[in-house]
Amino acid sequence: MFRLLCRFLVITASSLLLSGSVYWENVYLTSTDFRFPVVRIAAETEKHPVVLIFGGIHGDEPGAYLAAEKLAEARLTKGTLILLPRVNFYSIMKNVRGFFGDMNRKFEDENFSSLSDPDRRIVSILKNLMGEADVFINLHDAWGFHARSPGTFGQSLIIDGAKALFPKNGQPIDIEALGGEAVRRANKELPRAQRFALWNHRTDEKQEDLRLEEMKSSASYFAYKSFQIPSFGLEVSKNISSDQTKVKHHLLVLRELFRALGVQFESFPDSKVLPPELRGIELSGPKGRFFLPPGSALNLSSPGPYSVTRIWGNRRFGWSVKLAGKDGENLLDKPFLLREGENLTLFVGHDFDQIGKGTLRVAPPPSLSVTLDGRPMEIPLGMVLSLRPGETISFDTEESTLWEKIDLKGFQPPDRINRSDDRGHPVSADKMQRRFALDTEGRYFPLYGKKGQKTTFFALLEILEEDLSPASFR
Ligand SMILES: [Zn+2]
The missing domain is CATH 2.60.40 (Immunoglobulin-like)
Known part of the structure; x- marks a missing residue:
């Protein structure tokens, strides 16, 4: 029963309307070791085609999952992206292909993996997401350069067959021609040795090559066969040593695929991946x-x-x-x-x-005396204190043995002589400089008590705002 309840348990982390593009983020399998986010970015009016993209179905392919993460920065004027930037996060944490076996060989039928296999719950959610999509793309990193050594998977755009329907239940589409065009355009920007090739696996047919026979239970073949939608596997070479370059290649081919599919962008992400901080x-x-x-x-x-x-x-x-x-x-x-x-x-x-x-x-925490909208109160060490629109807060100027000054990041006191001590000055949301916030939305500002160079107190100010949620998302 517990498993059933958890299966599609979803929390909404955030939703934003950004210059005509709607951004929506959910977390699936929350409160489990297998939690993973799903991001939806949609143009405000023309929401088709809907392109579903998996990153990190294999845990040791950083080019793939980092590229999917970068795509979350895109803003669209036509179409929708459904992005899974960390499909198989358990395996990513271990940096292995598949901790419970190869997740991308578990799509054939429900009996393929055992009931106790944690991948089973994820695969079931992935199949449901395919039902929302007009196009499916699974991102991978793989060894080799297919154009130079045709047995290898690296630098290839893989399709399972030549024809599919697009949009859903509509016109038949020649995905071989569409994928070929995307590859040709992407290759114009690459050195000869790193060029991509289109590779039609013809997965429906009996395969001599066992690796291709296994593709009958892959995600892309499942989408192609069960939903009859255009379905691609994009493989960037693992022989390219820099993850940054792998991301660049993924985004290059994706950009051309999007163009061929009719997805239009207000802004398309660059390939820069910052080291985590x-x-x-x-x-x-x-x-x-x-x-x-x-x-x-x-x-x-x-x-x-x-x-x-x-x-x-x-x-x-x-x-x-x-x-x-x-x-x-x-x-x-x-x-x-x-x-x-x-x-x-x-x-x-x-x-x-x-x-x-x-x-x-x-242990007993130290506390800081403040006045919040005229009411005196004590805030204990570490507390997250919310400030509503129109409210003011000020920190007590009373002598303390614990700190000599209180520094709220993003707040500049009017007193220019003692600029790093913020005690005694009323703080309101409009006085906060958003670039000093912990988050990109500019809502969370740390405050520190200092004695000499030592941090002796900390807490966090949260700026509450009007609800930015869009009225609906389709
Ligand atoms: Zn892979």
Whole structure:
């Protein structure tokens, strides 16, 4: 029963209307080790064709999943992208092709994988998403250069057969011609040695090559056969050593495929992938929400169930959390127990790297006196304090043995002499400089108490705004 309930459990992380393009993000299988995001970006009026794109069905193909992540920056004027930037995140965290076997060989039928196989739940969701799509593209990295050595998969655009329907239930389409055109155009921008080739597997036929026979249970063949939609496998060579270049090649062929399919863009992403940078961890517990800066220790006044609800960093996808002594590979959204006398170390990962940590313990936290809209109150260490539109907050100027100044990032006090101490100055949302926020939307601003160079206090100011959710999404 629990499994059934969890199966399509979805949380909406955010939705935004950005200059005519609608952005919508859901997380599937939340509160499990297998949670993965699904992003929808749609033009405001002309929502077809709908192109479904998988990145990271194989966990050791960073070019594929980083390219899908970059596509989340696109803004459309015609069509819809449904992006899965981390399909097989469990295997990505381990940097292996498939921790529970090859997920891309589990689409043939429900009996192909055993009931206890965690991939089964993911594959079932993936098949449902195909039902929404007019076109399907599965991104991969593979060895070799197909144009030079035809047995290898690298630098190829794979199709399962020459004809499909497009849009759904509409006109037959020559995908061989369409894919061939995309490849020809992309190749104009590549050196001869790195050119792509179109490869028709003719998956319907009996295959001599066992690797091609296996494709009968792949995602792309399932989409082609069951939904009769144009379906592509895009393979960038693993022999290209730089992930940045792999992403560039993925985006180059995708751009030409989108053009051939009639998807139009207001802006198309560049291929630059920033190294991950951790900015903060959000926890939820019995007494509210808390902020833990990287490398810090957080005293919490009460034991009980806590969960990590958000990671702030310079990258949107790929984050995970582990706790020393607690079971599980990814504890994001999963409640855990913090006991009296216990020191819990929390490790933050990005894809397969560990990049930061923090500590939790039950101990009396220091607190800062503030006045929020005329009401005096105490905010304990780490607290996330919300400021509504029109409200003001000011930090008490009373002497403290713990800190000499309070510095709210993104706030410039009017007093130019003592510019790094923000005590005594009323703060409101309109005075905050958004580029100093932890998040790209510009809503979360850390504040630090300092004694000399040492950080002796921290908390987080959240700026609440009008709801930006679009009225509907189709
Ligand atoms: Zn692959």
